[in-house]
Amino acid sequence: xxxxxxxxxxxxxxxxxxxxxxxxxxxxxxxxxxxxxxxxxxxxxxxxxxxxxxxxxxxxxxxxxxxxxxxxxxxxxxxxxxxxxxxxxxxxxxxxxxxxxxxxxxxxxxxxxxxxxxxxxxxxxxxxxxxxxxxxxxxxxxxxxxxxxxxxxxxxxxxxxxxxxxxxxxxxxxxxxxxxxxxxxxxxxxxxxxxxxxxxxxxxxxxxxxxxxxxxxxxxxxxxxxxxxxxxxxxxxxxxxxxxxxxxxxxxxxxxxxxxxxxxxxxxxxxxxxxxxxxxxxxxxxxxxxxxxxxxxxxxxxxxxxxxxxxxxxxxxx
Amino acid sequence: xxxxxxxxxxxxxxxxxxxxxxxxxxxxxxxxxxxxxxxxxxxxxxxxxxxxxxxxxxxxxxxxxxxxxxxxxxxxxxxxxxxxxxxxxxxxxxxxxxxxxxxxxxxxxxxxxxxxxxxxxxxxxxxxxxxxxxxxxxxxxxxxxxxxxxxxxxxxxxxxxxxxxxxxxxxxxxxxxxxxxxxxxxxxxxxxxxxxxxxxxxxxxxxxxxxxxxxxxxxxxxxxxxxxxxxxxxxxxxxxxxxxxxxxxxxxxxxxxxxxxxxxxxxxxxxxxxxxxxxxxxxxxxxxxxxxxxxxxxxxxxxxxxxxxxxxxxxxxx
Numbered sequence: 001x002x003x004x005x006x007x008x009x010x011x012x013x014x015x016x017x018x019x020x021x022x023x024x025x026x027x028x029x030x031x032x033x034x035x036x037x038x039x040x041x042x043x044x045x046x047x048x049x050x051x052x053x054x055x056x057x058x059x060x061x062x063x064x065x066x067x068x069x070x071x072x073x074x075x076x077x078x079x080x081x082x083x084x085x086x087x088x089x090x091x092x093x094x095x096x097x098x099x100x101x102x103x104x105x106x107x108x109x110x111x112x113x114x115x116x117x118x119x120x121x122x123x124x125x126x127x128x129x130x131x132x133x134x135x136x137x138x139x140x141x142x143x144x145x146x147x148x149x150x151x152x153x154x155x156x157x158x159x160x161x162x163x164x165x166x167x168x169x170x171x172x173x174x175x176x177x178x179x180x181x182x183x184x185x186x187x188x189x190x191x192x193x194x195x196x197x198x199x200x201x202x203x204x205x206x207x208x209x210x211x212x213x214x215x216x217x218x219x220x221x222x223x224x225x226x227x228x229x230x231x232x233x234x235x236x237x238x239x240x241x242x243x244x245x246x247x248x249x250x251x252x253x254x255x256x257x258x259x260x261x262x263x264x265x266x267x268x269x270x271x272x273x274x275x276x277x278x279x280x281x282x283x284x285x286x287x288x289x290x291x292x293x294x295x296x297x298x299x300x301x302x303x304x305x306x307x308x309x310x311x312x313x314x315x316x317x318x
Numbered sequence: 319x320x321x322x323x324x325x326x327x328x329x330x331x332x333x334x335x336x337x338x339x340x341x342x343x344x345x346x347x348x349x350x351x352x353x354x355x356x357x358x359x360x361x362x363x364x365x366x367x368x369x370x371x372x373x374x375x376x377x378x379x380x381x382x383x384x385x386x387x388x389x390x391x392x393x394x395x396x397x398x399x400x401x402x403x404x405x406x407x408x409x410x411x412x413x414x415x416x417x418x419x420x421x422x423x424x425x426x427x428x429x430x431x432x433x434x435x436x437x438x439x440x441x442x443x444x445x446x447x448x449x450x451x452x453x454x455x456x457x458x459x460x461x462x463x464x465x466x467x468x469x470x471x472x473x474x475x476x477x478x479x480x481x482x483x484x485x486x487x488x489x490x491x492x493x494x495x496x497x498x499x500x501x502x503x504x505x506x507x508x509x510x511x512x513x514x515x516x517x518x519x520x521x522x523x524x525x526x527x528x529x530x531x532x533x534x535x536x537x538x539x540x541x542x543x544x545x546x547x548x549x550x551x552x553x554x555x556x557x558x559x560x561x562x563x564x565x566x567x568x569x570x571x572x573x574x575x576x577x578x579x580x581x582x583x584x585x586x587x588x589x590x591x592x593x594x595x596x597x598x599x600x601x602x603x604x605x606x607x608x609x610x611x612x613x614x615x616x617x618x619x620x621x622x623x624x625x626x627x628x629x630x631x632x633x634x635x636x
Contacts, residue, residue, distance in 0.1 A: 034624070041620060045618050265615035265625075266611070268615070269611055273599050274595065281592055294584035294587065300359050303359040305352050308591040
């Protein structure tokens, strides 16, 4: 058994090993998970959570790394959570080029962690927020959540951030990609990276058009800025930080931040509750009841909905 | 209200509109869903379900179309379900080139349907098997389930088939891709398409090696065959059908087919039960209880696990 209060205290002091250990505990659904979460709760709420999403090749890792540098420059403690929902089996091993992140490897003010799904749908929707709580409790003032790809889980994870940054790059057919993944619905700040490439201005224009930024908005509405960057040369990155801080201030002024965090907490509770119920049903896997129901379905005697009703009746109230 | 028995009867007679209508009913979680599923149950179990998966660019659509032609040649009624889990918002509109399928558009012995996730995780894991049930009840003797991409949901959907076909093509770095998505764990039959390209033999060799096909196996174990095809020219496709029929016969001899179908039914029931419970929790979304819990979490007074416990206690037994 782990001495949770001691571990939490060490994480508070910024000891990376303690942070790593805590994330492993929450990620692996350890028996002490509840104890950990209860200990973390009063320490959370201080971090500003920024989601970064975009198609492969837009330079997400480079941008994340450049943002880390920019935030470190203004003295913020930074946590990075790199999430790869498309990789059920890698356990993070194939997470792509994290080498650039090694710039920050020796900086005690930066904590970097990679996560993969480990094989079950919804796994990250459940464990990423818990890892964010650990980083938050450990005193990270900014947490960058970088998702690999633009699928549904990525959008879901990114939309759980305080501020969502959508990255694009010129000439990648991003218009269609973005529409496909619905990322145009979640961006609070847009970044067109690799802005020295041909077509950068066209991408900005197209984005402007797609976001309807030319149209009139109600006074006080948030107008998502589009920032051009060359992350590999750290160009434009301070402007991204500025845009983020503006969005944060805007949210704080209007109570939007508190509202988003309540919504995030509600979503988190729902996800955990669903996972717990799913496990309760999963526990029936070896059970004779489920086996018998499956047999009847396979024979065409019963349909799967009627079978599910029987299964649920076993564990729920009326 | 739809006249379900009449609709099912029409589908049995192979009327494509009735089939389409039934799939829409099960996909859209219509109020009559249960009635539909109950009516379908006694008519199912006749179809042989083949999953096709592989990275974009290996020629899945072309291969599926060629397989349809091959099965039609031997007089089988064929259903095709083209599933795109990566597209939460398209509703199927961006499903890629389905034009090739138009070869079969006027053939009454072929039914083709595209599905996308429509926005919630696990949506396809739930609705794809129901659509398969419709095609099965409608008298399709072979159902080809083609998934776009190699992510987790694709693997999950493909692994629910009677036989899983994994498609690869030379020179696409498929080794890494395949390992990443875990598709090497689910293939019953491997197809190296575009076999006229450079590197086809190397791909076969690599695959042989990765699958450990050189190693000794217990007598009677299934040894996944590797078939080379040029689907665009229909070359090798009859050999794929032959490999599929061999696998089917092998499964039937050993009771593996019945076992897989029971496992599939059990998985289906679980998924439906989890979805139903998730909805029950989702119904609490506007509820004051969830709002109050979220507020306390956001303030750091409560952790999300303790909150989930409270939520679950409201709907379950002890």
